[in-house]
Amino acid sequence: MPEALIIGAGNIGRGVVGYLLRKANYQLSFFDIDYSRLEAIKRRGRYHIYIAEEPVRKVEIKDFEIVKPNSLVNKLADIQTIFCCVYEGAFASIASNIVAAMEQRIAQKNTNELNLMLCVNSIDAPQKMAKLIMAEIADNSTMQEYFTHYVGINQVMVLSAGLPLPEEYLVSGEDDVMITSDPHLEIDGESYKGQQPEIPSVRFVTNAEGRLKRKVYVGNMRHTMAGFIGASLKQQFIYQAQMKPEVRAHLMGAFNEAHSAIISEYSFEPAEDHTWVAYMNDKLNQKVEDKITRVIANPERKLAYEERFVAPARLCLKHSILPYEISLGIAYGIKYLQQRPEEQRTTEELLNDVCGLESKRDFIITQLVKNHLEEIERK
Ligand SMILES: NC(=O)c1ccc[n+]([C@@H]2O[C@H](COP(=O)([O-])OP(=O)(O)OC[C@H]3O[C@@H](n4cnc5c(N)ncnc54)[C@H](O)[C@@H]3O)[C@@H](O)[C@H]2O)c1
Numbered sequence: 001m002p003e004a005l006i007i008g009a010g011n012i013g014r015g016v017v018g019y020l021l022r023k024a025n026y027q028l029s030f031f032d033i034d035y036s037r038l039e040a041i042k043r044r045g046r047y048h049i050y051i052a053e054e055p056v057r058k059v060e061i062k063d064f065e066i067v068k069p070n071s072l073v074n075k076l077a078d079i080q081t082i083f084c085c086v087y088e089g090a091f092a093s094i095a096s097n098i099v100a101a102m103e104q105r106i107a108q109k110n111t112n113e114l115n116l117m118l119c120v121n122s123i124d125a126p127q128k129m130a131k132l133i134m135a136e137i138a139d140n141s142t143m144q145e146y147f148t149h150y151v152g153i154n155q156v157m158v159l160s161a162g163l164p165l166p167e168e169y170l171v172s173g174e175d176d177v178m179i180t181s182d183p184h185l186e187i188d189g190e191s192y193k194g195q196q197p198e199i200p201s202v203r204f205v206t207n208a209e210g211r212l213k214r215k216v217y218v219g220n221m222r223h224t225m226a227g228f229i230g231a232s233l234k235q236q237f238i239y240q241a242q243m244k245p246e247v248r249a250h251l252m253g254a255f256n257e258a259h260s261a262i263i264s265e266y267s268f269e270p271a272e273d274h275t276w277v278a279y280m281n282d283k284l285n286q287k288v289e290d291k292i293t294r295v296i297a298n299p300e301r302k303l304a305y306e307e308r309f310v311a312p313a314r315l316c317l318k319h320s321i322l323p324y325e326i327s328l329g330i331a332y333g334i335k336y337l338q339q340r341p342e343e344q345r346t347t348e349e350l351l352n353d354v355c356g357l358e359s360k361r362d363f364i365i366t367q368l369v370k371n372h373l374e375e376i377e378r379k
């Protein structure tokens with residue numbers, strides 16, 4: 001039986017990744033910084049994944065292991081497949097544990113490849129993780145050689161959402177999770193070390209940078225924009241914003257601007273890209289109870305210069321596309337920040353501090369956002 005360790009047993013770790021690996025008969029082990037929560041799941045012996053299909057399907061997950069904090073390094077020294085389903089803030093501690101595990105591996109002459117799959121929506125995540133590891137082994141050429149030869153740090157595009165279980169299903173267990181329909185993963189096959197396993201609904205792909213940016217700049221941008229607009233309409237769920245025709249027109253406009261920029265910058269096979277667009281657009285019609293608060297969590301990070309709004313807006317300009325609708329998403333993001341009771345900064349200051357936009361250098365984007373904000377205020 002193949003074995004995988006899932007670090008970060010949250011919506012994606014327990015949900016999408018747990019579901020796909022268990023379906024492929026993997027023996028699952030979970031590690032999470034919240035060990036008491038893992039213990040509670042283990043005590044119950046099972047949890048459920050609800051797949052948001054019509055009708056909703058429920059899958060039971062049992063016979064899994066949990067890893068104690070003081071056993072993590074031993075586990076990492078032994079295992080070959082690790083899925084990291086965390087936010088970037090967890091990278092430093094994971095990097096330190098990988099370094100400690102590499103020491104053990106070298107001592108044990110373990111030359112089995114170790115592949116770390118980074119299930120994160122962050123640009124350059126593998127480079128950031130590699131940098132943290134390299135910083136710890138800067139003076140150790142044996143470790144550096146081992147790292148280069150045997151450790152793969154691989155970007156994953158998680159093409160499904162994982163969310164806390166909506167309240168109406170909550171009877172069966174507090175650790176159950178919901179995932180959207182047709183979950184699948186794309187893993188960077190160019191960075192992967194060794195033989196690629198065959199797992200249904202998991203594809204090893206090339207052009208990972210283009211694919212990740214397509215996901216984050218086009219898909220996550222539109223998702224978060226629906227959240228910011230929905231928040232201004234005092235809605236609770238993403239689908240409520242997506243279903244409003246006037247909102248959907250703006251979401252589609254922003255999606256099309258970002259998508260045009262992405263396909264101008266990166267090469268995609270047209271049929272594959274067509275299928276991706278259809279898959280993403282199908283999500284607009286799904287009535288999944290995905291809370292706006294989840295999708296717009298950490299709004300300042302999401303509005304940053306290299307992130308899902310400003311980066312595609314800049315890419316649009318590079319390819320002579322006016323990021324008119326994406327700028328509307330930024331405007332709603334700024335409006336959301338301004339409504340926080342503790343927020344004192346002016347629009348100009350927020351555009352600068354949060355979005356990294358400079359009024360001279362980024363004249364077009366800042367002007368578009370300011371015009372949209374005036375228009376929103378007039379409504
Ligand atoms: N939820 C989605 O729909 C979705 C889809 C695609 C990608 N992602 C990405 O997947 C990642 C996880 O998202 P999520 O929705 O599952 O979040 P989540 O908050 O539900 O789960 C994250 C888990 O990581 C744990 N954690 C935090 N620091 C840790 C550490 N140092 N070591 C071990 N565990 C740690 C937390 O306790 C939590 O259980 C994020 O990077 C997110 O952007 C999420």
Ligand SMILES: O=P(O)(O)OC[C@@H](O)[C@@H](O)[C@H](O)[C@H](O)CO
Pocket residue numbers: 121158159160161162219220223224294295296297
């Ligand atoms: O995970 P974040 O916080 O980067 O973004 C929130 C959502 O957009 C994200 O989790 C999506 O649900 C997911 O990426 C599936 O497309």
